[in-house]
Amino acid sequence: MYLLKFFPMIFTSKEERRKFHDSFKGCFILLILIASANICSGLTDQVEVSALKAIHRDVGDVLNRLSNWAGDDPCGSGWTGVICETINGTGHVTELRLLNMNLTGSIAPDVGNLTELVILDFMWNNITGSIPPEIGNLSKLYLLLLNGNKLTGELPPELGNLSQLNRIQIDQNNISGPIPSTFQFLNNAKHFHMNNNSLNGSIPPELGRLENLVHLLLDNNDLSGELPAELSNISTLLIMQLDNNHFSGSIPSNYSQLGNLRKLSLRNCNLTGVIPDVSAMSNLGYLDLSSNQLTGQLPLAISQTITTIDLAYNKLDGDIPDALYKLRGLELLFLQNNFLNGTFNGSIMEHDLFANASSVLILDIQYNNITDYQSGALLSLSNVTLRLYGNPVCNDNSLGGNICNEYNGSILNLSLPNTATSPSLECSSELTCDPSRNFELVYGLSLLYGECHCAYPLNIGYRLKSPGFAIFPPYEDGFQVHLSSGLNLSVYQVNVSSYNWEPGPRLSMNIKLFPNNTTNEFTEAEVDHLFNTFTSWIIPDNYTFGPYELLFFNKDFPYNGTLSPGTTSSLSGGAIAGIIIGVIIFTGVLVAVFVILIAKRQQRYAKARRHHERIKVAGVKDFTYEEMTKATNNFEGSTEVGQGGYGKVYRGTLADGTVVAIKRAQEGSLQGAREFFNEIELLSRIHHRNLVSLIGFCDDEDEQMLVYEYMENGTLRDHLNLSSKQPSNFVTRIQIALGSARGILYLHTEANPPIYHRDIKASNILLDSNRRAKVADFGLSRLAPVAELEGDTGGHVSTVVKGTPGYLDPEYFYTHKLTDKSDVYSFGVVLLELITGMQAITKGKNLVREVNLAYEAGMLLSVVDPRMGPYPAECLRPLVSLAISCCQDDTDSRPSMSEVVRELEAIWSLIPGKDTMGSLETSISTDSGVNYSKGLYFNNSFASSEVSGSGLMSGTIPHVAPR
Incomplete structure (x- = not known):
């Protein structure tokens, strides 16, 4: 009572004292109701508690990783791998992350009782048995991750009930039986990763109804029957990888309608007939139809974006079309063991190799009927390899070099020529790190951000499941930029320490993640964030690198004392909520209300002061939030014209009819706030016909927007x-x-x-x-x-x-x-x-x-x-x-x-x-x-094919095909 009398004395006005009393009474009553509800109902839904205990009973925890699964409050006690949310006052399990824990046993059917589950992750264990059909009850499931186990049995048709499912990963198991036709109802599914199993039967044509599917990976199964023509209806499809199955018939001609397809891989599928017209696949980067029984001629036209073509071990005949010589981004062309004839015409080849010494071009035309050979300047480069062994043109051994030497390697163990690499920055040899403490030296790009230093890395096992290339070195730098961006790290913090190609082909990598140059180790929160980014597939998809999977996430010293991600819970304080004592409640409420009201009062003062000092610039209007919403029809999606790190840009129409561009800072962007004030300050003082004009700004209702003249033709x-x-x-x-x-x-x-x-x-x-x-x-x-x-x-x-x-x-x-x-x-x-x-x-x-x-x-x-x-x-x-x-x-x-x-x-x-x-x-x-x-x-006259002068443009001018 004395506290109740004391705190209001701080508030000088009667209105503030009245608000304090009202807020106090409301908060006190609310907390009492919540405490009562928790005491009556329990902190974690009891059906889900029973389900988790059944799961624990059926899996074999040989390494005792789930030793803290004890008691009756998984959400409050922080059971390993259990992540919860409070829904209507009760804790519900929303994520079950049990990857890479050496679990054995089976998955209990009780998992179907975790009805609020969004992520179910059992990746990389040794779980046996079949997939419980009860998983089909999980109507909110978004990620189903069961790959890398020893699961058997058939796919339950009930999985077709998972209407919210985005990703199904069951690859690398021993699952047999057909693909259920009920999978056509997985309307939100984007990723079907079901490769490396024993699935049989034909691919259901009903899968053609999956209008959001991006990746279809069914390679290395026992599928048969004809390829369904209905798959051509999936306009969103980027990767179709069906290698090593036992199909019959030909490749449907309407697959040419897959205009967004980036990778088509049908290697060793027993296919016959001709290669369909792929010219309309304008984004195709990787084509593998090798080891089939295809007949007819090579494609007469193909996408300029393609890097890899493998048509080896077929029955193709005719000449090599000119179009294949003019693919400027090509890296691999495998045509060996066919019936191709005519001349290999290297004199008309066009390529971007000369502009990148780290690029490689391999042309394997072995075991065909090539009778003549015309050389070209490109073929003399050290990073170009041509193989013509087994063709009549090599019978007299007059070509010289290695052109007529036999090569038996596969795409997984390519013998690459030496290529120039960009000079890397080295740390001083005087700086050494103690490996016994798991210290490692941050190499290379760290020099750009400061001195080299010793740090504790995180070791990550990472695999590209279907990359859009077959040679990694030219893409390594780009991959590190891509991964660092997805993890919100600087490029120097990501290092590919080793990599190797695996059957698929898949690219397995060991990656080291280093803390930034201001410290030698990540914080616990940073480790947790990195883990969740990998395992929640937050890293954006990339057309070149394709889908990925996390193989392991090692936490050596000093991270091995860090709690495994998922061991904490959103209800971590719930364990004591059921025994709340009245005095603690009373005192806590008073203190909380007092702090909140003081903070609000300071916020109001700060906000009032900020608005009082708001920038006022002649000719630059200060708009209200209401005016901005009217101008953009409440920021309707159709008015969005761009997006950057600062936020989104909208096309708006002001009350006077002026069309403007409105750059809206994303909520909570501190960097955006700094840029906001910086840009107003600078643009208020500059005026030039070649600088975008600032018309006004909005600093209202915690929103920050800049209003510019609208530029009709974009960037x-x-x-x-x-x-x-x-x-x-x-x-x-x-x-x-x-x-x-x-x-x-x-x-x-x-x-x-x-x-x-x-x-x-x-x-x-x-x-x-x-x-x-x-x-x-x-x-x-x-x-x-x-x-x-x-x-x-x-x-x-x-x-x-x-x-x-x-x-x-x-x-x-x-x-x-x-x-x-x-x-x-x-x-x-x-x-x-x-x-x-x-x-x-x-x-x-x-x-x-x-x-x-x-x-x-x-x-x-x-x-x-x-x-x-x-x-x-x-x-x-x-x-x-x-x-x-x-x-x-x-x-x-x-x-x-x-x-x-x-x-x-x-x-x-x-x-x-x-x-x-x-x-x-x-x-x-x-x-x-x-x-x-x-x-x-040149001066109204024809320019010769040789340009003299400074040497800047000397040399033969090749025909330049559009890139």
Whole structure:
């Protein structure tokens, strides 16, 4: 009673004292009701308690991993692998994670009583018996993970009741019998991983109704019958992997309708007939139809995105089509043991190998009827392997080299030629770590973030179940970028320590995860987060790397004392809730209410103060949240036009009819809040035709939004993508480059004080209705140092590295010193994107490095984007030189933005016909008597196939096929 009288004295007004009393009474009554309910009903649903005890009884816990499964409150006591949620005052089991615990025995049918279960995970144990049909009662189940056990029996038809199921993984068991036709009702299923079992019968045609299916993995079973044509209805399908089964008949011709398919693998399936038309599979990257009885000719047209073709051990005949010689991204072409004839025409080969010394091209044409051979420049490269053994052309042994040597290796043990690799950064040999303490040295990229140091890694077993490639080295860097992004780690924290190919082919890896450079070990919360990210499949799917599985998650010292993920529970305080004493309740409520009300009062004060000090800028309107909801029809999905790390971008229409772009910060984004205020502060002081204008902002109802002028033509990146229906021509690209450069020059020289943008990239250059370029997104920008205002252009800002991989200035990356030349480097990458159409990083390959390699090889013309149409050679040469000079590693070797603008203006002045015709498409025409060929236009006359001059573009100009 004294406490009750004391606390309200802190609140000075009668209104605050009244609210305190009301809040206190409400909270007290609510807590008493909750405590009473818990005492009466128990903390964990008793049916589920019984189910867990039955599960414990039936599994063999040989290593005593479930020793804490005791008592009657799994949720309150934190049973290993049991994760709960409170629903209507009662604890319910929502996740059962028992992976990799050496469990034996069987799965009790009582598991069907865990009716709130979302994740059921028994992966990588030694469980026997059959899958209980009672699992079909789990109407909320999202992940069914039973792979890597010794399960037998048939698949229960009741599993078709799991309407919420996203992923079914039963691979690597001994399950037999047919695939139930009831699986057609798994309407939300995306992943069918049922490979490496003994499933028999035919594939139910009803599976063609699964409109969300992404991965269909049924390889290594005993399936038979014809392939169902109905599978062509699954427009979402990315991977169809059915190898090593016993089908009959041919490949349905309507499989050509699978336009999104990335991988088609039907190896050793006893298939006959001809190869269907695969030209409409525009995204196909991996085709394996080997070891069948296919007849007819090779595909006459195939996707330019393909990297691997294996058609070996069939009965194919005819010539090798020209289309196969012109696949620029091809890595493996296996055609051995067929009846192919004619000439191997290496002289017409086109490939991107010259631009990446780590790439490999293997052409295996052994045991065919090839009678002639024409060499080409590409075949002389060390990373190209051609095998013609067993063909008539090798009978006289006149070809020389290794072309006519026999090779019997498989795709799993390829004998790869030596390839150049990018120099890796090494830690000093003076730094050693004590292996007895499980310390390891953080190698390589850690140097970019600070000194090398010793740290305790987490060791992860990871396997790619159906990768879209057969050679890993060219993709290793890209994989580490992909995995680090999915785990929310820096790239240097992820290291592939070893890998090996397994039958499938599947790629098994040992991965080490290192803590960041500020500490030598992960926290318990970080370990738990990493584990849950892997086992909940939070890492986004990737077209190149395909589906993955976690093989093990080792926690050596010092992590072996860490609680296994899942041992804690959302009801960890429930064990004492049933014996709450009145005094503790009373005191706890009073203290809690007091703290909450004080906090709310401070929040109101802080919020009022913040709103009182809200930025007011002339010409920049302060919108309300209500105005923003009206402008976007309550942020309707159809108005969303983009998304980034800051949040989502919507197209909105203001009350006066003005169309705007509204960038809305995602809830709870501290970084977004910083970028929000930073961008308002900077944009309020800058105005230029080549900078996106800030119209207003909203800082209302805990929402933060920025309102810009709307740019009808999206980002520059959109127009350079391969999917762009209207790729920009050469003139437009120069216009975009010049406009962007002028905007950046304004930031560096005319803004007061000058500004370093820090995130120049193709997706931050927007295009208006006339394709005029405007630089956007100033959330990471920094003001130049005071010395800059006094004319010292050598000033820098020391700051944490921010930006986008592929565009980052290496000097800034190493030293954390941001200068105006950092923006110059990023802009140079944008120029290379305009020239080549490629992205800054593709499949782990860095565009700057690729172009430099092409430049050194004297074959730079072959990377020029053919989609931009004809271009004057005298304009292209200085443009390429400018881009390369901007991307020099040495800061002092780069031009300033003023020099960049002058050079682009000079290039612009050289373009013929731009003022009257506006584009080269109209100013250059064969109808007007002007000749042009292979994308070169030079002073209104035909350019020869050899370009003389500085050597920048010397060498034969190959025909450039669209990428």
